Amino acid sequence: xxxxxxxxEDNARKALIDADLRRALTKLGHGFPVKRRMAVERLPEFExxxxxxxxxxxxxxxxxxxxxxxxxxxxVEQGGQVHWCVDAAxxxxxxxxxxxxxxxxxxxxxxxxxxxxxAINEHLEANGITPVETDLGEYIIQLRGEPPSHIIxxxxxxxxxQVTETFRQCHDGLAADRELSEPRDLLEEARAILRQKxxxxxxxxxxxxxxxxxxxxxxxxxxxxxxxxxxxxxRVHVVIASLEKVVPxxxxxxxxxxxxxxxxxxxxxxxxxxxxxxxxxxxDSDGPEEFHVVLLDNGRxxxxxxxxxxxxxxxxxxxxxxxxxxxxxxxxxxxxxxxSGPIGAVLSPGLIGLEEAGHLPNASTLCGKCEExxxxxxxxxxxxxxWRTRQFDRDLVPPASRAALKGWAFLAKRPxxxxxxxxxxxxxLGALGRRRGAFRRMPLAGGWTAARDLPAPEGATFMAQWSRxxxxxx
Amino acid sequence: MAGQSxxxxxxxxxxxxxxxxxxxxxxxxxxxxxxxxxxxxxxQTCCGQPAYNSGDDEDARAIARRVIAAFEGFDYVVAPxxxxxxxxxxxYPRLFAGDTDMAxxxxxxxxxTHELTSFLNDVLQVTDSKAEYRAKVTYHDTCSGxxxxxxxxxPRALLGGVKGVELAESGGAETCCGFGGxxxxxxPDISGHMVDAKADDVIASGADVLLGGDLGCLLxxxxxxxxxxxxxxxxxVAEVLAGMTGGPAIGEGEG
Numbered sequence: 001x002x003x004x005x006x007x008x009e010d011n012a013r014k015a016l017i018d019a020d021l022r023r024a025l026t027k028l029g030h031g032f033p034v035k036r037r038m039a040v041e042r043l044p045e046f047e048x049x050x051x052x053x054x055x056x057x058x059x060x061x062x063x064x065x066x067x068x069x070x071x072x073x074x075x076v077e078q079g080g081q082v083h084w085c086v087d088a089a090x091x092x093x094x095x096x097x098x099x100x101x102x103x104x105x106x107x108x109x110x111x112x113x114x115x116x117x118x119a120i121n122e123h124l125e126a127n128g129i130t131p132v133e134t135d136l137g138e139y140i141i142q143l144r145g146e147p148p149s150h151i152i153x154x155x156x157x158x159x160x161x162q163v164t165e166t167f168r169q170c171h172d173g174l175a176a177d178r179e180l181s182e183p184r185d186l187l188e189e190a191r192a193i194l195r196q197k198x199x200x201x202x203x204x205x206x207x208x209x210x211x212x213x214x215x216x217x218x219x220x221x222x223x224x225x226x227x228x229x230x231x232x233x234x235r236v237h238v239v240i241a242s243l244e245k246v247v248p249x250x251x252x253x254x255x256x257x258x259x260x261x262x263x264x265x266x267x268x269x270x271x272x273x274x275x276x277x278x279x280x281x282x283x284d285s286d287g288p289e290e291f292h293v294v295l296l297d298n299g300r301x302x303x304x305x306x307x308x309x310x311x312x313x314x315x316x317x318x319x320x321x322x323x324x325x326x327x328x329x330x331x332x333x334x335x336x337x338x339x340s341g342p343i344g345a346v347l348s349p350g351l352i353g354l355e356e357a358g359h360l361p362n363a364s365t366l367c368g369k370c371e372e373x374x375x376x377x378x379x380x381x382x383x384x385x386x387w388r389t390r391q392f393d394r395d396l397v398p399p400a401s402r403a404a405l406k407g408w409a410f411l412a413k414r415p416x417x418x419x420x421x422x423x424x425x426x427x428x429l430g431a432l433g434r435r436r437g438a439f440r441r442m443p444l445a446g447g448w449t450a451a452r453d454l455p456a457p458e459g460a461t462f463m464a465q466w467s468r469x470x471x472x473x474x
Numbered sequence: 475m476a477g478q479s480x481x482x483x484x485x486x487x488x489x490x491x492x493x494x495x496x497x498x499x500x501x502x503x504x505x506x507x508x509x510x511x512x513x514x515x516x517x518q519t520c521c522g523q524p525a526y527n528s529g530d531d532e533d534a535r536a537i538a539r540r541v542i543a544a545f546e547g548f549d550y551v552v553a554p555x556x557x558x559x560x561x562x563x564x565x566y567p568r569l570f571a572g573d574t575d576m577a578x579x580x581x582x583x584x585x586x587t588h589e590l591t592s593f594l595n596d597v598l599q600v601t602d603s604k605a606e607y608r609a610k611v612t613y614h615d616t617c618s619g620x621x622x623x624x625x626x627x628x629p630r631a632l633l634g635g636v637k638g639v640e641l642a643e644s645g646g647a648e649t650c651c652g653f654g655g656x657x658x659x660x661x662p663d664i665s666g667h668m669v670d671a672k673a674d675d676v677i678a679s680g681a682d683v684l685l686g687g688d689l690g691c692l693l694x695x696x697x698x699x700x701x702x703x704x705x706x707x708x709x710x711v712a713e714v715l716a717g718m719t720g721g722p723a724i725g726e727g728e729g
Binding site for chain 1: 486488490491492493494495496498499514516517518519520522524525526527528529530531533536537540568617618620621622648649650652653654655657658659660661662663664665666667668669670671693694696697698700701721722724725726727728
């Protein structure tokens with residue numbers, strides 16, 4: 001998708017006056033975080049599991065080549081293929097070639113953030129192949145031509161009325177006066193339509209929550225079972241995954257699964273957890289004839305060992321979004337690209353460039369809630385700071401901000417001058433504001449005073465008063 | 475050191491110095507009452523957070539060097555702020571990660587540095603308070619104090635010793651108020667919505683007064699409450715603990 005991260009401020013302003021979005025975000029804020037907390041409280045070893053999960057991923061990142069090669073060996077042994085792709089273009093081309101080889105007209109797709117990252121749907125459409133999203137949320141936003149606004153709940157920004165309206169507009173050939181007032185009605189309608197798509201598809205594309213090196217399996221979790229139909233009904237199954245998704249063993253996968261759903265939705269486990277290994281074997285009653293894994297690097301290999309190494313532990317649970325006060329205020333679309341929230345603010349500058357996504361690492365209070373809840377203990381605030389440092393070093397900071405900062409730093413490094421300047425200013429502001437206690441407006445502080453009063457300083461600074469006192473009482 | 479009073483260097487913090495010196499005096503009073511000898515090094519200005527959080531590591535390091543030098547030799551360094559104490563304790567060592575000598579000095583300062591309420595409660599184990607404050611209060615856990623320094627129980631334990639204080643916890647006590655240092659200037663619209671949600675939460679607690687340990691957040695929340703015309707006062711927790719609540723609350727006038 002085309003990024004709109006450059007216009008983050010405008011995107012955010014629009015989000016702040018979108019009543020449907022505000023309702024949806026309020027609901028989100030009271031939903032997932034509460035459920036996560038309850039799930040964590042029910043599992044005394046949760047913190048230990050986080051450490052174990054982190055250790056697994058750290059080992060993976062230390063030995064990434066080893067585990068990936070092992071994974072490939074196992075896939076090949078079972079009759080599947082692995083396609084190594086350096087970037088989005090290569091991955092798109094690999095998927096397209098498989099689809100063309102299969103003579104595909106339509107493909108079904110279960111939710112995949114890598115699919116969003118490489119914009120596979122656009123690429124297939126441009127080449128005459130129709131992709132159909134089968135996760136309900138993804139299906140809804142596909143109908144609306146929107147990007148996902150959340151890693152695990154792509155249509156979280158929509159109200160039920162908006163979905164109803166979309167179904168009435170997009171689902172042709174159904175009675176115009178049909179009942180669509182209950183969630184159940186919407187679900188039944190989507191299910192009936194998707195069932196036909198599942199049966200008609202030539203290729204099924206899924207993402208992967210994990211790739212298991214010891215067995216060559218892919219693990220996929222959903223709450224709707226749509227990934228299972230996507231991977232078993234069509235003749236060809238294509239998995240698109242980034243390379244850090246690999247884990248050594250099934251045992252390791254289960255450790256990570258134990259923190260994944262709890263962190264994401266507060267469920268103990270997702271409704272469907274599927275391990276798929278290779279194509280259909282002789283005697284199997286179902287399964288695809290072909291099994292392909294399209295493995296995407298897209299800059300990840302280069303992140304190993306660097307400032308952003310730790311972010312490769314991410315398991316895309318969405319906990320950092322669910323708990324982020326900024327995400328909770330503006331929603332996902334304002335971030336302007338595929339990944340939103342704290343994880344998006346760390347990933348996007350690396351994937352689409354710091355020039356494009358420069359706002360994102362700055363649009364955070366560094367409150368640390370994301371790191372507190374991240375099951376993989378990724379130090380997201382630290383990484384946001386890394387991006388800010390790079391921005392400053394590469395002179396990507398707006399000149400006015402840079403000048404203000406430099407002016408302030410000049411004073412802060414010269415205590416005597418600082419005291420003279422601030423002492424005078426505070427005495428003046430103190431005298432002006434003493435009676436009312438706060439200013440409603442203040443030159444150069446229009447951003448602050450738009451929403452709040454500016455409390456007035458008391459007057460003489462602490463340092464001025466302290467040195468006077470010391471003078472009086474040596 | 476037994477029998478000697480610990481020598482504390484007070485890191486006043488720029489916001490207390492400029493906006494609300496009375497918090498600094500409250501901190502001095504509390505530390506002295508707890509038996510500390512307090513010195514306020516004149517060479518301090520700010521911990522450097524505005525530079526550090528804006529990616530200007532060079533200036534952040536330059537300021538940090540001055541702070542490290544100014545606070546060498548004290549038994550403890552105490553700041554009435556979780557955010558400034560967190561910067562010194564958690565981030566200074568990171569800033570000098572590539573410089574062995576400075577990293578050692580930064581680590582040394584980090585070990586000696588504490589946020590005020592956590593120093594009083596956890597290090598000095600102060601239990602008795604002579605203060606009295608008849609009010610229903612709610613406490614805002616400021617982000618850096620809470621998540622970088624685990625300041626959660628200390629202020630509540632200390633408030634428990636103040637006669638007349640009734641604590642009414644709010645549901646969102648741990649939710650960021652939207653201040654975020656330069657964030658509130660860079661993204662005022664988002665910040666404004668966040669502090670409005672915080673104000674809702676504070677008002678819903680039914681408290682007369684909001685307390686917290688970081689002036690930045692308190693100025694932000696007080697400013698929003700005042701704009702909304704809400705009858706909730708805002709004070710730094712040190713003012714209450716020191717019994718120095720005679721003056722106007724943050725953002726309140728004299729007249």
